[in-house]
Each structure stands twice: as C-alpha cells, then as structure tokens.
Amino acid sequence: MPDWDPAQYERFKDERSRPFFDLLALIEPRALMHCVDLGCGTGELTARLHEHLAAAATTGVDNSPAMLARAAAHARPGLNFEQADIANFTPPRPPDLVFSNAVLHWLGDHESLFARLAGWLSPAGQLAVQMPANNDHASHLVAHELAGREPFRAALGGYARHWPVLAPEQYATLLHRLGFARQSVRLQVYLHVLESADAVVEWVKGTLLTDYEKRLSPELYAEYLRQYRAALRAAIGDARPYAYAFKRVLLWAAR
Ligand SMILES: C[S@@+](CC[C@H](N)C(=O)[O-])C[C@H]1O[C@@H](n2cnc3c(N)ncnc32)[C@H](O)[C@@H]1O
Numbered sequence: 001m002p003d004w005d006p007a008q009y010e011r012f013k014d015e016r017s018r019p020f021f022d023l024l025a026l027i028e029p030r031a032l033m034h035c036v037d038l039g040c041g042t043g044e045l046t047a048r049l050h051e052h053l054a055a056a057a058t059t060g061v062d063n064s065p066a067m068l069a070r071a072a073a074h075a076r077p078g079l080n081f082e083q084a085d086i087a088n089f090t091p092p093r094p095p096d097l098v099f100s101n102a103v104l105h106w107l108g109d110h111e112s113l114f115a116r117l118a119g120w121l122s123p124a125g126q127l128a129v130q131m132p133a134n135n136d137h138a139s140h141l142v143a144h145e146l147a148g149r150e151p152f153r154a155a156l157g158g159y160a161r162h163w164p165v166l167a168p169e170q171y172a173t174l175l176h177r178l179g180f181a182r183q184s185v186r187l188q189v190y191l192h193v194l195e196s197a198d199a200v201v202e203w204v205k206g207t208l209l210t211d212y213e214k215r216l217s218p219e220l221y222a223e224y225l226r227q228y229r230a231a232l233r234a235a236i237g238d239a240r241p242y243a244y245a246f247k248r249v250l251l252w253a254a255r
Pocket residue numbers: 004020038039040041042045061062063064067084085086087100101102103106107207
C-alpha cells in the first residue's frame with residue numbers, strides 16, 4: 001500500500017503553505033504554550049508554528065512513516081514528532097492549542113471529531129483548523145465519478161471517497177455548541193495560477209488521488225490516472241496558464 005509521497009506533496013509547496021500562514025495569523029500567542037499539530041506531514045510547518053508561538057512544547061502527529069521520516073530532521077528539544085492515527089491519539093496533557101492544517105478532511109464524522117478535539121483543550125485552549133472545501137470542483141468531481149465506473153468500481157469494492165467537510169456555517173454552530181465563546185470561521189478562495197490545466201493532475205496526485213492509489217493495483221491506478229487526465233481535460237479544457245480556484249475553510253475558536 002503506497003504511503004504519502006512527500007516529494008509529490010511538496011511540488012506545490014508555496015501554494016499549499018499560504019493557507020497555513022493565514023491560519024497561523026488567527027492564533028492568539030500566549031506564553032509557554034503546549035501545542036499539538038495533527039497531521040504534521042513533513043514537519044516543516046510544525047517547526048514554523050513552534051517558532052512563531054515561541055511555544056514551550058509542540059508535538060507533531062502523523063500516521064505516515066514517509067512524512068515522519070522527513071519530520072525527524074526538525075525535531076529538537078521542545079519539538080517532537082509522534083506516529084499515531086488522529087482517530088486513536090490522545091495528547092498526554094491538555095494542549096493550549098490544537099492545530100491542524102489540511103488534514104481533517106481525511107477523517108469522518110466531524111461533529112464527533114471536533115467534540116473530541118475540543119474536549120482535549122486546556123481551559124484557555126485554542127483550536128485552529130484549515131481544511132479544503134473544493135469537493136465541487138471538477139478536479140474532485142471527476143475523481144469521484146471515475147471511481148464509480150468499471151473496472152475501478154469493482155476493484156475498489158464500491159468505495160468512493162466520502163467528503164466529510166461541513167459547510168462553514170455548520171462549523172460556526174458546532175463550535176458554539178461545543179462551548180467556544182469566541183470564534184472565527186471563514187471560507188476563503190485561493191487562486192493558484194498553475195502552468196497548465198494538466199498541472200491540476202499533479203496537484204491532486206499528491207493529495208486526493210493517494211486515496212485511490214492505495215486501493216488500486218499499480219496497473220489499475222495507472223489506467224485510472226490516464227482516464228482521470230482525459231476526463232479532467234474534457235471538463236476544464238487545456239488553458240495555459242490555468243487558474244485553479246481552491247476553496248478552503250479556516251476556523252479558529254477559544255473558550
Ligand atoms: C495534506 S498533508 C498536510 C501536512 C501538513 N499539515 C502541512 O500543512 O503541510 C496531510 C497529512 O495528514 C496525514 N494524515 C492523514 N490522515 C491522518 C490520520 N488519520 N492520522 C494521522 N495523520 C493523518 C497524512 O499522512 C499527511 O501527512
């Protein structure tokens with residue numbers, strides 16, 4: 001089963017890091033914070049978070065050995081990385097910040113998930129989360145539609161990626177129900193000007209399509225990718241450059 005590929009993910013590093021810095025700007029720095037970065041990936045941005053907040057301790061959590069192998073280079077006193085699935089992870093002490101950038105769309109049932117994360121926080125704790133909300137773009141619709149077509153449907157056992165990200169207003173009411181007195185929830189559109197429409201394939205290969213890659217044989221995944229490329233071109237054309245409009249939810253909450 002292929003793991004996340006750090007090199008493929010980092011091909012659009014600059015574009016992908018912009019929402020991280022927008023999320024960082026929402027956090028209220030406090031002295032000596034204990035932070036948790038869920039789905040820390042290569043750890044580079046975890047280190048930026050740790051430094052920006054001059055945190056006492058930051059733990060990056062990820063379930064990908066390949067990503068964590070890269071993250072190890074950023075470890076130092078006060079900044080450590082741990083292999084765990086977010087679904088089973090519990091921080092050893094109540095964190096002052098639960099942070100997660102471009103990860104929680106991989107986990108289901110956000111009502112329960114956010115209740116669990118909120119339950120971890122220290123009394124003055126903050127929650128800061130960014131997730132893609134682009135499931136209605138052709139890049140995502142085509143991937144989904146193709147998964148329902150043979151021979152992929154049979155090979156995937158009928159699996160098609162479920163999209164768990166709620167509407168922004170649903171997070172606002174959820175955070176209120178979870179007892180957060182202060183919050184900021186917004187939908188932001190990031191315009192990524194890519195070299196060509198075909199570059200969208202390279203973009204989603206590093207994220208969304210990893211879900212199909214790990215479930216298909218290498219031969220079938222190669223065929224899936226070939227058909228994806230053709231169907232995407234039919235849907236969005238072959239403009240050069242291509243303006244890839246990408247919606248994301250950014251949320252922050254404190255009690
Ligand atoms: C799109 S990357 C984001 C990495 C990093 N937060 C960043 O902003 O660059 C998603 C990361 O989430 C991790 N991930 C996905 N599902 C996870 C889970 N259930 N538990 C732990 N990590 C998970 C992946 O291994 C990957 O490193």
